[in-house]
Amino acid sequence: QALRVAQDRLAEKRFVCDLGGLTAPFAPVDSLDDLEAAIAMIGSRAILKTNRMGYDGKGQARLNEPGDAVGAWNAIGRQSAILEGFVTFAEEFSVILVRGVDGEVRFWDSAANVHVDGILDTSIAPAGPLIEGQVPAARALARQIADALDYVGVLTCEFFASADGPVFNEMAPRVHNSGHGTIEGALTSQFENHVRAICGLPLGDTALAARRVEMRNLIGDAAHDWAAILSDPANHLHLYGKDEARPGRKMGHVTRLAL
Secondary structure, rough: OHHHHHOHHHHHHHHHHHHHHHHHEEEOOOOOOHHHOOOOOOOEEEEEEEEEOOOOOOOOEEEOOOOHHHHHHHOOOOOOEEEEEEOOOOOEEEEEEEEEOOOOEEEEOOOEEEEEEEEEEEEOOOHHHHHHHHHHHHHHHHHHHHOOOOOOOEEEEEEEEEEOOOEEHHHHHHHHHHOOOHHEOOOHHHHHHHHHHHHOOOOOOOOOOOOOEEEEEEEHHHHHHHHHHHHOOOEEEOOOOOOOOOOEEEEEEEEEOOO
């Protein structure tokens, strides 16, 4: 059920709204006529996203005025989609939890996420006062989602920190890129706790293992800087073994701990 919900953006938004969560305004789009009607309802400053298979900015087209409709519809391949209105927000953050077979839930410290060209660039924990003020409400919704799905394992929910409180963006029923810093930066990583949960083992402590944890993705040719990265003893380098560095491709990440 978690996959059915998370792999369909429209189903995901409806599921969260039914739980009382706050999302961007949205409308289903299955034709150009639908898109034009959705623009009339939501506004022309919006993002058109394919319902399935989009990630890291793929399968998306940005609209700024009504005349962008045809180009956006063609850009996503004229397939089933969702139009989401722009959200005014100050920062982005993740809530990453692990839920055991007995329903126990533990949360990692939320990280402030910075995206560049639609791709996660850095995740920093602690996230700072603005985000931390919205974490309790975001955690409450994330727990509701996990409980409603009877989910077992690591679940990630991404939020916008807005003047109206945390706005749900999307969920991932798995370990998440924004949680890679937990490998060195938490007492128990997201990967270990995922295995613990699905094996029915006791969950590990999710507390930070350092005063500050910064995870930075290595995109494209940035991975070639590995020697310079390792010259800082506070850095922990992870390369993914991909054979070709291409623009926009995640080749690894580096986590820096401030003790």
